[in-house]
Amino acid sequence: MRLSFLGGAGEVTGSCTLVETGDARFLVDCGMFQGGHEAWAKNLSALDFDLRRLDFVLLTHAHIDHSGLLPRLAALGYGGPIHATKTTAELLEVMLLDSAHLQEKEAEWRSRHRDARRQHPMTPLYTVPQARACLAQLHPAAYETEFHPHPGVSCTFHDAGHILGSAIMDMRVRTPSGTRRLVFSGDLGQGAGGMLPAPTRIGSADALLVESTYGDRLHKASEETQHELVQAIGGTLARGNVVIPSFAVGRTQAVLYALADLARTGRLPPLRVFIDSPMAEKATLITRAHLELLSPPMRDLDAWMRRNPAELQLRYTHDVADSMALNQIRSGAVIISASGMCDAGRIKHHLRWNLPRRECAVLITGFQAQGTLGRRLVDGARTVRIFNDDIAVRAQLHTIGGLSAHADRNDAHAIA
Ligand SMILES: [Zn+2]
Structure with a gap:
């Protein structure tokens, strides 16, 4: 052989x-x-x-x-x-x-x-x-x-x-x-x-x-990660939006369940979450159609989400018009979108609208490669170029460690 x-x-x-x-x-x-x-x-x-x-x-x-x-x-x-x-x-x-x-x-x-x-x-x-x-x-x-x-x-x-x-x-x-x-x-x-x-x-x-031995299975957020999420999101939604660039398969679902867990325990207020990426939507629907493959605590959490749709209102945006309509929302929205490194896809629109506003927050949940827009944000750029415009970075930038565990490996193979 x-x-x-x-x-x-x-x-x-x-x-x-x-x-x-x-x-x-x-x-x-x-x-x-x-x-x-x-x-x-x-x-x-x-x-x-x-x-x-x-x-x-x-x-x-x-x-x-x-x-x-x-x-x-x-x-x-x-x-x-x-x-x-x-x-x-x-x-x-x-x-x-x-x-x-x-x-x-x-x-x-x-x-x-x-x-x-x-x-x-x-x-x-x-x-x-x-x-x-x-x-x-x-x-x-x-x-x-x-x-x-x-x-x-x-x-x-x-x-x-x-x-x-x-x-x-x-x-x-x-x-x-x-x-x-x-x-x-x-x-x-x-x-x-x-x-x-x-x-x-x-x-x-x-x-x-x-x-x-270091695959990117989706972790239940650790206590530290939960604390970071509460800090980053809790104070923001009353006046601004939270934008989360995320890889579509795996990461988006991990973020979603982490948010649901915090809403269930009352550490975050009821949430309005928009998943604005066709691939992330499909991957999320496939995940939620196969609860038998999830661990028992995640199954319970998913069941809670279904019983309490008002606690975490989950919306998918299907077409570009829906996606653009999100730009009109001034506060209270959590927007999860791809690509995870911010250099392609609908996330660029959300950053363009929300980065200049100090009332908003951007949560980085994954590895950002050199040369990407995400990396420039993590490195503290004061302005970034998006669609040929110079955009001032005034929003609060948070890097959520626990959700990007093993990121160097993960993100190498998560394209979107
Ligand atoms: Zn793999």
Whole structure:
């Protein structure tokens, strides 16, 4: 049996392992390289092997650094099944289409900037139709249910507690020297107390491949984080708004539940929360449709939210007009929007309107990379440029530590 690490080893992103058992040939994950100048080139040259001879693909979870090159794999000629949990398949529909959209935009941008020297436009890594085609290759499987992706391979998904739908893959593979037990952890959650249950415990294995031990499972906010949120939000809403830039999948839901918990215990007044990001809305709806996958305290909290809609009024803004209407609200609104690093998406509009007002607050909940608008805010810029306007920064800026735990890892693979 041979394992080749095509990405991931020594890399922060781009997890992809080729397994050759002598009988079957398959991939575990097919992640995208993200961040840094070389990412584009690395993604273009990844998957440089005979992928038509692959029998199947298995996926540990939906994060882009584990799934982001699947549409490219399919576009390059892989037509076989991609096995993932049911919830991962649901999340992929949101994330891969969004990723394809970003790829198209990046290719467009690169084409514009190279036009002077080259005639040919850059082709995207993959397009939205290619991502859609790849989704048709998904074979969803339930947790704790053995399936056979190949006559010589059986596999069971166990809950990894990392993000919704994440799986530890427990496999038995036939090799020339007998049957071997192979376990892939993907990213793992961190144990009890969080939004998702602790990872399933696995007994012995012939080979155990652990991705990392610091996954970004959604934490119940610590006492310190709760205190920071109360300080930042409590005094603000009477006179201004609270704007929270947030990654759509994982972080937005962690923020939402942290706020709900504070409203339930009365430490914050009844809240009006707007989620203004189509991807965050979809990810939140998928999360709330799978309460069975959350930890028991989070399930209780969600049930409380449903029973007490006036305590946390949750609204999603569907179109751009709804989003722009938020700009008319002078006080009392909590606006959660993407992108998490403030450099794209609807969040820029909310910052443009709320940053100049000292009655407002901006809460930073995640890692802000060099060169992003979010980073300039964290670094204390007095004015920032948004849509070609110089915007004065007078709003109160708060960095909420507990919600950005493991941020360097998290945010590398949370695109929006
Ligand atoms: Zn992950």
